[in-house]
Amino acid sequence: MTDHNFSVQQLLEMAACTNCQMCADVCPAVKASQKGDLSAVARMQGLKKILKRRTGLLRKLFGVAEPTAEQWQEFSNSVFRCTLCGNCHEVCPIGIDLKELWLSIREDLVNVKQFPKKINMIRNNLEESHNVFDEDNEERADWVEDMRAAPDHGYQKDRAEVVYFTGCVAAYFPLAQKIPIALAEIFEAAGVDFTLMGEDEWCCGFPLIGAGLKDLFQEFVDHNLEAVRAKGAKKVIFACPSCYAMWQEHYPHEEIDIAHASQYLLELLQAGRIPLKETKMTVTYHDPCDLGRGTREFDAPRDVIRAIPGVHLVEMPHHRENCLCCGGGGNLEMIDAKLSTAIAKNKIDDVLQTGADAVVTSCQQCVRTMTTYAKRNKVPLQVMDITQLIKTALGD
Ligand code: SF4
Ligand code: SF4
Numbered sequence: 001m002t003d004h005n006f007s008v009q010q011l012l013e014m015a016a017c018t019n020c021q022m023c024a025d026v027c028p029a030v031k032a033s034q035k036g037d038l039s040a041v042a043r044m045q046g047l048k049k050i051l052k053r054r055t056g057l058l059r060k061l062f063g064v065a066e067p068t069a070e071q072w073q074e075f076s077n078s079v080f081r082c083t084l085c086g087n088c089h090e091v092c093p094i095g096i097d098l099k100e101l102w103l104s105i106r107e108d109l110v111n112v113k114q115f116p117k118k119i120n121m122i123r124n125n126l127e128e129s130h131n132v133f134d135e136d137n138e139e140r141a142d143w144v145e146d147m148r149a150a151p152d153h154g155y156q157k158d159r160a161e162v163v164y165f166t167g168c169v170a171a172y173f174p175l176a177q178k179i180p181i182a183l184a185e186i187f188e189a190a191g192v193d194f195t196l197m198g199e200d201e202w203c204c205g206f207p208l209i210g211a212g213l214k215d216l217f218q219e220f221v222d223h224n225l226e227a228v229r230a231k232g233a234k235k236v237i238f239a240c241p242s243c244y245a246m247w248q249e250h251y252p253h254e255e256i257d258i259a260h261a262s263q264y265l266l267e268l269l270q271a272g273r274i275p276l277k278e279t280k281m282t283v284t285y286h287d288p289c290d291l292g293r294g295t296r297e298f299d300a301p302r303d304v305i306r307a308i309p310g311v312h313l314v315e316m317p318h319h320r321e322n323c324l325c326c327g328g329g330g331n332l333e334m335i336d337a338k339l340s341t342a343i344a345k346n347k348i349d350d351v352l353q354t355g356a357d358a359v360v361t362s363c364q365q366c367v368r369t370m371t372t373y374a375k376r377n378k379v380p381l382q383v384m385d386i387t388q389l390i391k392t393a394l395g396d
Contacts, residue, residue: 006051006101006104009097010097010100010101010104013094013095013096013097013101014044014047014048014096014101016094016096017041017044017094017096018093018094019041020093021039021041022091022092022093023039023040023041023087023091023092023098024036024039024040024041024042024088025091026087026088026090026091027039027040027087027088028083028085028087028324028325028327028343028346029081029082029083029332029343031343031346032327032339032342032343032345032346033081033339033342037074037078038078038081038082039088040088040092040098042078043075043078043079043082043102043105044101046075046078047075047105049067049071050067050071050072050075053066053067053071072114075109075114076109076114076115076116079102079105079106079109080106080109080115080116080119080330080331080332080335080336081332081335081336081339082102083325083327083329083332083340083343084099084102084103084210084289084329084330085289085293085329085330086098086099086289086293086294087293087322087324087325089293090293102330103209103210103212105212106210106211106212107212107213107214108212109212110211110212110213111212115211115212116335118334118335119211119212119213121334122207122208122211122213122331122334123208123211123213123216126203126207126208126216126220127216130202130203130220130223131168131171131172131202131203132168132203132207133168133172135171135172137199137202138198138199139171140166140172140196140197140198140199140201141155141156141166141171141196141199143170143171143177143180143181144184144196146177146181147184147185150184154196155184155194155195155196156195156196156198157195157231158231159195159231159232159233160193160194160231160232160233161192161193161194161233161234161235162187162192162193162194162195162234162235162237163194163197163228163231163233163235163236163237164180164183164187164195164196164237164239165197165201165204165224165236165237165238165240165247166180166201166239166240167203167204167238167239167242167243167364168203168207169240169364169365169368170239170240170364171201173364173368175367175368175371175372176364176365176367176368178385178388179239179364179385179387179388180239182385182390182391183237183239183387185394186265186268186274186387186390186391186394189274189275189394190268190273190274191273192268192273195231195233197227197228197231200227200230201227202220202223202224202227203220204220204224204240204242204243204246204247205217205220205221205246205250206242206243206245206246207331208220209246209250210329210330210331211331217250221250221251224251225251225252225253228256229256233256234256234257235256235258235259235264236253236256236257236259237259237260237261237264238258238259238260238261239260239261239362239363239364239385239387240363240364240365241260241288241289241290241294241295241362241363242290242329242363242365244258244259244260244290244291244295245290245294245295248295260291260295260297260300260362261362261386261387262291262297262300262301262362262386263297263300265300265304265386265387265390266303266304266307269304269307274390275395276307276308276309276390276393276394276395277309277393277394278310279308279309279310279311279392279393280310280311281310281312281357281358282311282312282313282314282356282357282358283305283311283312283313283314283356283357283358283359283360283389284313284314284315284316284351284354284356284358284359285301285302285305285313285315285319285359285360285361286316286323286326286347286351286359286360286361286366286370287301287319287320287323287361288326288361288362288363288365288366289323289325290329290363291362291363292320292321292323293321293323298320298321301360301362301386304386304390305360305386305389308389308390308393311389311393314354314355314356315354316350316351316353316354317353318350324343324346324347324350325343325347326343326344326347326361326366326369327339327340327342327343327344327347327369327373328340328344328365328366328368328369329365333369340369341372341373344369344372344373345373345377347369347370347373348370348373348374348377348379348381351370351381352379352381357382358381358382358383358384358389359382359383359384360384360385360386360389361383361384361385361386362385362386363385364385367383367384367385370383371383
């Protein structure tokens with residue numbers, strides 16, 4: 001890990017940091033831990049110190065020592081205790097591409113073997129099972145068996161117009177499986193010709209990028225693209241914002257249209273294909289980091305919510321670009337579950353300020369993180385994905 005691992009642009013951006021600390025003010029990890037060393041500005045300072053000690057010429061000329069084990073540990077701790085929420089990136093007045101920087105640093109730390117042990121688990125799980133939880137990949141579509149009236153083909157057709165890419169969390173976590181079940185029922189009601197890929201769906205690769213394991217990533221991209229092409233699909237739908245963002249950014253998909261579920265639901269609603277009944281509820285909307293700040297989709301989910309007769313949408317103090325992270329991103333839950341929970345607490349506090357009956361989001365991981373916090377702490381709040389809200393409002 002030396003200057004050469006960073007682009008000229010990244011080195012110039014780091015040198016331009018004005019130390020204004022705005023990134024620290026909005027960082028959910030700093031707020032939850034009350035530790036300034038988790039902030040973007042402190043992390044960059046740590047990086048500069050490490051780079052100084054690793055630059056060959058300086059070491060030769062001035063006899064500068066390599067970073068000590070303690071210095072590596074301290075730096076690595078900060079790097080992997082970040083949810084990759086992108087809020088620092090959003091507010092940085094000089095536009096430093098901080099999110100990309102965090103990903104490059106993770107990759108470099110993996111290369112120099114300075115990373116938490118859990119990273120090895122992520123690598124092994126994905127290499128061996130093609131999903132992040134080390135489950136049997138053949139069971140990826142087993143949630144279909146929990147549906148009230150699933151067809152014999154179990155939504156695994158040879159060919160279909162639309163592929164629904166479920167993602168690992170929705171495929172395996174019982175709590176999150178309600179999302180694909182809801183989406184499949186909505187697709188049925190709207191007459192969408194869709195298929196799942198079952199065991200042919202592999203993880204989208206986001207946990208690999210987030211863990212700094214980019215070397216494995218391409219195999220996952222190639223496999224998933226081939227599996228989608230084999231279905232002859234024109235469109236791929238994702239209810240998971242991280243899968244959607246990965247496809248948008250890293251999958252060459254010129255011939256395939258991709259959309260997040262909220263965008264496709266809006267399309268179906270506007271075409272009058274989803275019958276809705278009046279549903280009296282006051283809800284607030286949580287922008288998932290990867291969908292909102294990541295892909296700049298703030299409006300489609302809100303338009304879907306507003307399209308349901310009887311549903312009243314109220315906003316949280318922090319919403320859209322400034323939405324607080326739920327604590328579930330960046331593999332943080334695996335690295336430091338306590339910090340992830342403390343971040344979720346601050347999120348739920350923001351939700352409760354609205355007085356809404358439910359917080360609706362568009363992400364299986366956000367649903368998991370917020371539900372787990374609310375249940376464990378007996379917070380009387382419903383947490384639901386936008387697909388679940390639409391399913392609740394499905395008319396005849
Ligand atoms: S990405 Fe989010 S958690 Fe990470 S440093 Fe930036 S604001 Fe903090
Ligand atoms: S917001 Fe940007 S310029 Fe300000 S301290 Fe953070 S990284 Fe530096």
